[in-house]
Amino acid sequence: MNPLPHLRTLFEPILTQLATNAAKVPDYLGMIRVSQNPEHGDYQANFAMPLAKELKKKPPDVAAEIIAKLPENDLLELPQVAGPGFINLKLQSDWLAQQVRSMAADSRLGITPLAQPKKFVIDYSSPNVAKPLHVGHIRSTIIGDALTRLLRYLGHSVISDNHLGDWGTQFGMLIHGYRNFLVQEAYAKDPLRELARVYVEIRHLIAKEAEDLAIAKRVFPDDIEDLQTPTVVQCQRETAKLHAGDPDNVALWQEFMPHCLEALHQVYHKLGILPFDHEHGESFYNPMLPGVVADMLAKGIAFESEGAIVVPNVKGNVPKTEEERKKEEPPALIRKKDGAFTYTTSDLATIKYRIEAFQPDAMVYVVDFRQALHFRTFFAQARRWGCSDVALEHVSFGAMLSREGKPLKTREGNASELLPLLDDAVELGLRSYRESYAQRKEFGHDVPELSDAVIQDIAEAIGSGAVKYADLSQNRNSDYKYDPEKMLATEGNTATYMQYAYARCRAIFRKGQIDDARFRSSPPAVMIVHPAERTLCLQLLRFEEALLSAAAEYMPHYITAYLWDLAKSLSVFYENCPVLTAESPELKESRLLLVDLGGRVMKQALDLLGIRTVERM
RNA sequence: GGCCCCGUAGCUCAGCUGGAUAGAGCAACGGAUUUCUAAUCCGUCGGUCACGUGUUCGAAUCACGUCGGGGCUACCA
Numbered sequence: 095m096n097p098l099p100h101l102r103t104l105f106e107p108i109l110t111q112l113a114t115n116a117a118k119v120p121d122y123l124g125m126i127r128v129s130q131n132p133e134h135g136d137y138q139a140n141f142a143m144p145l146a147k148e149l150k151k152k153p154p155d156v157a158a159e160i161i162a163k164l165p166e167n168d169l170l171e172l173p174q175v176a177g178p179g180f181i182n183l184k185l186q187s188d189w190l191a192q193q194v195r196s197m198a199a200d201s202r203l204g205i206t207p208l209a210q211p212k213k214f215v216i217d218y219s220s221p222n223v224a225k226p227l228h229v230g231h232i233r234s235t236i237i238g239d240a241l242t243r244l245l246r247y248l249g250h251s252v253i254s255d256n257h258l259g260d261w262g263t264q265f266g267m268l269i270h271g272y273r274n275f276l277v278q279e280a281y282a283k284d285p286l287r288e289l290a291r292v293y294v295e296i297r298h299l300i301a302k303e304a305e306d307l308a309i310a311k312r313v314f315p316d317d318i319e320d321l322q323t324p325t326v327v328q329c330q331r332e333t334a335k336l337h338a339g340d341p342d343n344v345a346l347w348q349e350f351m352p353h354c355l356e357a358l359h360q361v362y363h364k365l366g367i368l369p370f371d372h373e374h375g376e377s378f379y380n381p382m383l384p385g386v387v388a389d390m391l392a393k394g395i396a397f398e399s400e401g402a403i404v405v406p407n408v409k410g411n412v413p414k415t416e417e418e419r420k421k422e423e424p425p426a427l428i429r430k431k432d433g434a435f436t437y438t439t440s441d442l443a444t445i446k447y448r449i450e451a452f453q454p455d456a457m458v459y460v461v462d463f464r465q466a467l468h469f470r471t472f473f474a475q476a477r478r479w480g481c482s483d484v485a486l487e488h489v490s491f492g493a494m495l496s497r498e499g500k501p502l503k504t505r506e507g508n509a510s511e512l513l514p515l516l517d518d519a520v521e522l523g524l525r526s527y528r529e530s531y532a533q534r535k536e537f538g539h540d541v542p543e544l545s546d547a548v549i550q551d552i553a554e555a556i557g558s559g560a561v562k563y564a565d566l567s568q569n570r571n572s573d574y575k576y577d578p579e580k581m582l583a584t585e586g587n588t589a590t591y592m593q594y595a596y597a598r599c600r601a602i603f604r605k606g607q608i609d610d611a612r613f614r615s616s617p618p619a620v621m622i623v624h625p626a627e628r629t630l631c632l633q634l635l636r637f638e639e640a641l642l643s644a645a646a647e648y649m650p651h652y653i654t655a656y657l658w659d660l661a662k663s664l665s666v667f668y669e670n671c672p673v674l675t676a677e678s679p680e681l682k683e684s685r686l687l688l689v690d691l692g693g694r695v696m697k698q699a700l701d702l703l704g705i706r707t708v709e710r711m
Numbered sequence: 712g713g714c715c716c717c718g719u720a721g722c723u724c725a726g727c728u729g730g731a732u733a734g735a736g737c738a739a740c741g742g743a744u745u746u747c748u749a750a751u752c753c754g755u756c757g758g759u760c761a762c763g764u765g766u767u768c769g770a771a772u773c774a775c776g777u778c779g780g781g782g783c784u785a786c787c788a
Contacts, residue, residue: 124728131731140730143768153768177731178768222788259788376788402786413785420712423784430786437788466715467783492716493781501781530750538745556750568724573717573781579737580723584750586736587724594750602747655725658735665751674747689747711750 095193095204096638097185100169101126101137108163109141112156114148126183128636135174135182136632142179153179190631191620197634198617198691203698205638208249215253215448216242218460219367222259223354223375224268224293227361227512229576230494236562236704237491237570238460239367240650243702248645253452254368257444258375260351264293266333269346270325271296286353300325337434347377364516366558366704374444382443383435387428390442395478401431405438408474426471438472445476449484456485458648463490463571489648492573499575515578516558522582523556524549526590527711542710555706557582559589566703567654587658589705592696595661596707598668599693602686604709606674613690618683626663626670630688633663637695641702650703657699664692 102123109119122141129138142157149156157175164173171184197204218238221231238254245252271292281288303323336343355373362369387403390396396405399412404425406412413422428439448457459469469488476486493501527549534541544552564581568574584590603610622628640656643649673689676682697707 121728125730129731130726130734134731138731143730147768180731220788262788400785404785407785419784421714423714425785427785432786434786436786440788463716464782465788468788470715490716495781499780526750530748533750534746534748537749539748541748569726571716572724575723577723583737588736588750590750594748598748598751605747651725655735668747669752672747711748 095197095200095635096206097137097169097193097632097635098126098639101139101183104164104167104169105139105141105160108160109145111163112145112149112160118144118148129182132629134176134180135184137183137185139173139181139183142175142181146179157181185632187622187628187631190628190635191622193635194631194691195617195620195687198613198687199615201614203637203691203695204635205248205641211249211251212455213251213253213452214245214456214458215255215452215454216245216458216460217255217257217444218242219362219370220257220259220461221358222262222264223358224260224264224289224350226290227358229510229512229515232365232512232561233491233494233565233570233574234460234462235362235365235367236565237489237650239704240566240653240702241458241460241489241645241648242368243704244641244645244650244653247698247702248641253372253454254370255448256370256373256375258373260354260375261337261377261380263329263333265336265347265350266329266331267296268293268350269332269336269343270329272346272350286357289350289353290357296325296329361513361516364513364558365562366706368704374447376440379440379443379447382447383439386439386443386446387435390428390479393479395475396428399425402427403429405475405478408471423467423471426475438468438475441472442476442479445481445486446479449481454484456487458487458489460489460491463492466490487648489570491570495573495575497575497577510576515581516561518578519557519561519582520553521557522584523553523560526556526584527552530711544710548710552708552711555593555708556584556590556711559593559700559705560584562703562705563589563592563654566650567658569651570649587654589700592657592661592700592705593707593711595664596693596696596700597709597711599664599689599696600709602673602689606686608686610690613687617687619680620687621681621684623681624671626667627685627688630663630667630692633660634688634691634695637699640699653699653703657696660692660695660699664696667692 105126106119106123109122110116113119113122122145125140125144126137127140129135139160142160143153146153146156154175157179161173161175161181164170168186169189171186173184174182176182193204216238218241219231219235221227242252242254268289272289275292275295277288280291300323303325306323332343336347387396390405391403396403398404399414404412404427407423407425409422411418411422412425413419426438427436428442429435445457448454461469466488469486469490473486473488495501531541560583561581564583565574567587602608620631622631636656637660640652644652667688671685673682673685676685700707
């Protein structure tokens with residue numbers, strides 16, 4: 095149903111016949127692409143120009159020759175040569191109509207089953223527990239969630255793993271706080287809330303101490319634990335005891351963990367994130383770390399240097415002198431000279447565990463671009479260690495910046511916490527709904543009276559959808575300028591626009607009291623009589639193309655770009671093509687099919703992004 | 712110092728494995744509605760694609776250099 099493979103199949107024999115170098119044919123076939131300008135057809139083939147060079151002919155002549163060799167087919171109108179040798183391709187409307195009809199009958203919406211499904215392990219979100227989630231955590235979480243949904247929908251097997259930071263200094267803080275600042279009654283009543291309060295109190299205390307040291311202003315709020323204030327020192331002592339296996343501290347850690355996880359899961363739930371298959375954090379891998387170091391030493395991959403155990407860099411070197419360190423990439427430390435292990439050790443233990451436990455084809459890490467160098471060296475070390483049969487991917491994403499373009503961590507206060515943002519978003523969803531309701535009411539439109547529960551549901555779908563879409567619609571490699579106004583927008587290229595387009599699809603069926611089932615079980619013929627219908631059909635058939643490219647490059651914004659085009663096509667269609675009052679019963683049936691299918695594709699595509707739809711809004 | 716990323720309309724961003732006149736949204740301005748949901752649609756305005764040189768039929772896209780911003784650079788993750 096995706097037109098592109100059909101087009102390639104049509105041209106492949108001709109190109110194979112003409113090209114002197116058969117190896118270039120796949121490249122040429124890749125030069126068939128969607129036209130940027132609809133005046134240039136639905137697709138355009140750009141291979142005549144390089145092919146002409148290869149054949150030492152004029153591009154327009156080669157283009158004409160290719161067209162002349164095209165076999166009889168019901169796919170294309172007669173192609174046109176334009177400009178320096180472009181071949182403009184326009185699909186026959188009858189072909190489009192037939193394909194859309196078969197797509198409607200397909201429960202998978204035209205997505206062809208995979209010849210070779212793969213098994214992925216995706217590592218995303220991975221926050222430090224016992225700290226409130228920051229807006230900076232949202233990108234990994236949302237992108238990873240979308241990729242998990244997408245790959246699964248295409249037919250791959252995906253194991254999602256949340257590599258929690260559950261063994262760090264924040265537990266020293268909680269333990270110290272528990273011993274000194276806990277209100278027992280409050281803890282008994284609501285441990286989660288009391289622990290959060292204690293955590294905040296400790297941070298405030300440290301911040302105050304740091305201020306007394308007259309350095310607070312120059313330090314990021316995230317890093318206040320790094321200052322050697324009296325409280326920090328005490329917290330570090332508790333952390334060290336925990337790591338050393340102190341029974342009291344370990345017992346407290348075990349007591350706290352469920353509450354920390356519960357807090358985390360509450361936010362995930364609010365965000366609408368799929369449950370993780372695993373949440374194996376640092377503590378899970380901790381017992382394996384000595385073995386990792388011993389094994390790497392035994393295999394000669396790692397060795398001692400300046401008291402630490404290191405693994406050479408990508409080039410196989412361990413820079414020693416000042417000169418070398420300036421020029422060369424650093425080695426990775428897997429054991430510090432004080433005997434403690436590092437994140438690299440933990441990452442190596444993780445990769446080994448995942449290979450043994452899951453035997454994946456690919457392991458994907460959805461992590462900040464700042465760790466690019468770490469992943470490059472870590473992947474190289476894993477390979478040397480024998481992890482060779484698995485594809486390793488660092489799906490990186492840009493920094494979260496303030497509105498002024500500064501790194502977000504310089505922001506102060508609680509403004510950048512995730513939970514308040516989500517609450518704001520839902521509140522905004524509610525306000526938007528009420529405004530829209532009032533306007534329609536005032537205009538004299540027949541507006542349904544919905545229950546508070548339904549309205550609340552709409553507000554939540556709009557709110558969390560807006561926040562996610564704002565992030566997912568941007569190329570993940572770009573830095574993201576954090577702007578609540580942008581995240582809460584409900585006009586233009588936003589989740590709300592998509593949800594609205596979907597709700598309108600459903601409104602037609604509701605208004606006409608029509609059952610949609612027959613448009614899926616035995617779809618009627620599709621008639622293309624208006625350009626808006628043609629555009630919509632073409633857009634529907636491009637669904638698979640959008641998903642495949644999004645998956646191939648781990649780029650969710652390809653899906654939002656598709657959604658935006660589809661939703662616009664639907665809007666223009668609504669504008670120009672009356673459905674329930676269509677001129678003939680056949681046309682009405684055809685349009686109902688388009689509306690139903692359009693809604694289904696919208697809903698499915700949004701679902702792949704983790705964005706909900708509602709039947710009315 | 713070395714390496715990596717970025718610089719596109721007033722703002723936020725697409726486009727970057729080279730392709731036709733560089734596209735959206737927001738903002739500004741002007742229109743459309745007794746609606747199958749106006750959270751919409753149509754139109755206008757707006758660009759030396761940071762700058763320079765090169766590669767070629769063709770460069771926002773590739774190469775080199777300059778300027779500006781950010782990041783990483785063995786004992787934090």
